[in-house]
Amino acid sequence: MPDESLPAAAPLRVMTFNVKFDDVDDPRAAWAGRRAAVADQITASGAGVVALQEVLAGQRDDLAADLPDYTVLGVGRDDGARAGEAVPLLVRSDLTVLDGGTFWLSATPESPSGFNAGALPRICTWAHVRLPGDEVPGRGLHVWNVHLDHLDESLRRRQLAVVHRRTRAVAARGAGPAHVLLGDFNAGPRSTTLTDTRQAGWQEARSTSRALPTGPAGTFHDWTPGAALEEANARIDHVFVRGGVTVHAYETVRPTTAVIPSDHFPVVVDVTVPA
Structure with a gap:
């Protein structure tokens, strides 16, 4: 029998969704035709924390207007303000943001930069959130949202190593053990990038889910939504957990609307955070 004197673990649904930047030269990707579908997809998910990728400043403004129950965190990767793509976190209003920010996946993480001169800058937006009913100072959940390089495996590994160092630094400060790392890794299930992540102490949500992934x-x-239905190598959006976070359900969501919201499927994961 469970010890009823102990507080129950706090439940949370998290979502990662590459929404595709506003590409006015491609009718499929032009934001004006997809904006409502993306907002509807996020609302329908019921997620408390949503990690987005490829979000330009205008898209960020629109989503903040369309989703008033969420706080939008994050900055553009080109200047730390509005220029370039962002990887924002949307945090629902019943959660409290204790801390957060954005850093660059480079040798100089505090300023706009990249490891390679010719590569696009890449960033991580993070937040330390407290769940409803959790009044223990400093506990909560750390969420780390990334979008890694799309061409170079060795560069992806270096970028992710920056995130691993940050998460270890947080653990060293005793700022709560529970973490979720998610986003567009641009790397398949058998990649060295994901192997590095497992070796750094992260557990893959899909493989540790108590319910079968759907x-x-x-x-x-x-x-072309049918293209990824059976192709595991096309699974480049991932969710990892550590620090006692339990994964209860994992779903890759195939939208059923006439308008295709993005060129990625979102992933939704139900977790509980240690009480």
Whole structure:
């Protein structure tokens, strides 16, 4: 029998969703035609924390207006303000943001930069959130949202190593053990990037879910949703947990609307955070 004198673990649904930047030269990707579908997808998910990728400043403004129950955290990667893509976190109003920010996946994480001169800058937006009913100071959940390089595996590994160092630094400060790392890794299930992540102490949500994962095998479909249904190598959007976070359910969501919201499927994961 469970010890009823102990507080119950706090439940939370998290979501990662590459919404595709506003590409006015591609009718499929032009934001004006997809904006409502993306907002509806996020609302329907019921997620408390949503990690987005490829979000330009205008898209960020629109989502903040369309989703008033969420606080939008994050900055553009080109200047630390509005220029370039962001990887924002949306945090629902019943959660409290204790801390957060954005850093660059480079040798100089505090300023706009990259490891390679020719590569796009990449960033991580993070937040330390407290769940409803949790009044223990400093506990909560740390959420780390990334979008790694799309071309170079060695560069992806270096970028993710910056995140691993940050999460270890947080643990060293005693700021709560529970963490979720999620986003567009641009790396398949058998990649060295994901192997590095497992070796750094992270558990893959899909493989540790108590319920069988549901939905398509892949997440990137390039505007042809049927393409990723059975292709596990197209699973490049991932969720990892550590610090006692339990994964109860994992779903890759295939939208059923006439308008395709993005060239990626979102991933939704139900977790409980240690009380």
